[in-house]
Amino acid sequence: MNTSLILIIVTTALVNNVVLSQFLGICSFLGVSKQIKTSASLGGAVIFVMAISSAVANLLYTFLLEPLHLEYLETIVFILVIAALVQIVEMFLKKTSPAIYQALGIYLPLITTNCAVLGVAITNVQNGYGFIESVTAGIGTAVGYTIAIVLLAGIRERIDESSIPAPFRGAPVVLLSAALMAIAFMGFGSLSL
């Protein structure tokens, strides 16, 4: 049981990295990766939300949708639950721990439309994961996202200093960096798990 959970973490975080091989959450990956500090905070917020949303999505699917044979409603239910959840998390943090809210608050609205959160919920259902496995997969995916975005931010902080041919300035060089990172992450695919 324990080894299979570790396997899920390694697979979701590194081998099937959510950004670099699944292309989910590209928007914030390219948009909010200018500084290591902000991208690390966003990563923290994503870990938080993804863990909770995977748990809630799993409970809803097992105890509501499956008994009622409403599996085909999963997309509608999940997206609404995630949107509501992010709002609740935001309000909860605002009330209980202003310090965390200060650090993560502005990123929470961004996460609602982050397709990675919905993607994980649906993938978990497709893989037939149970409760603990779902939460593990959620955390693993979010950790993978954080690794990717922090690495990219590190690269971008240095790119800013260097001279780049004019047409490649801005988005193209970021996309090229992402391509090289994706090539590096393909290496994890040959891990024998």
Added chain:
Amino acid sequence: MNQYWERIYNGIVKENPCIILMLGMCPTLAVTTSAMNGLGMGLSTLAVLVFSNMIISMMRNIIPDQVRLPAYIVIVATLVTIVDLSLQAYVPGLYKSLGIYIPLIVVNCIILGRAEAYANKVAPALAVFDGIGMGIGFTLALTAIGIVRELLGAGTVFGFELLPEAFEPIAIFVKAPGAFLVMAVLVAALNAAHISNAANKKVEGCDGCCSSCTKSCQEDGKEATEE
């Protein structure tokens, strides 16, 4: 009739959602491994976009302003579920290769973006034509990227062998890094041709694709920083 054609021209050329507005990057990068997948994804999005624009435009006077985003999401999610089930029933092969990206049309920024920026302000007919224009623009862009990637990565286009045997396919183009490479070169080419697009005049804090939240997120961001 003129303003309707203007909408279609606008969607395909002037404000091409994929190339000029840079919306919906996730499916753009993820499913363009072949021309066929790009076309399938484009047409699925087109269908959802046309109907969501139409329904949202028809209901624009009924939906209260405060709850408009959740209402739009429910409408879009319903349409996506219909498309998802139809693809599963009629084109199982395509359904399998598009996989998780079909349900994820819900969070495609183009759809909520058009609802928020256009459909909720105009009459249904105009909104439908806007959806058609944007949808075709998205489909063409996705198919074009798919053709480039499939040609370089597998030597075929729509499954037909085009390049001679002597050409060794560059397999990386159909894998994940190829998507980033092709997109990087495409944006660089636009920059070199001085075609202004979202990538070279970005909105701070909410750039990238998240247009669905352009408005709401800027407001939220402002609130959050003010408090």
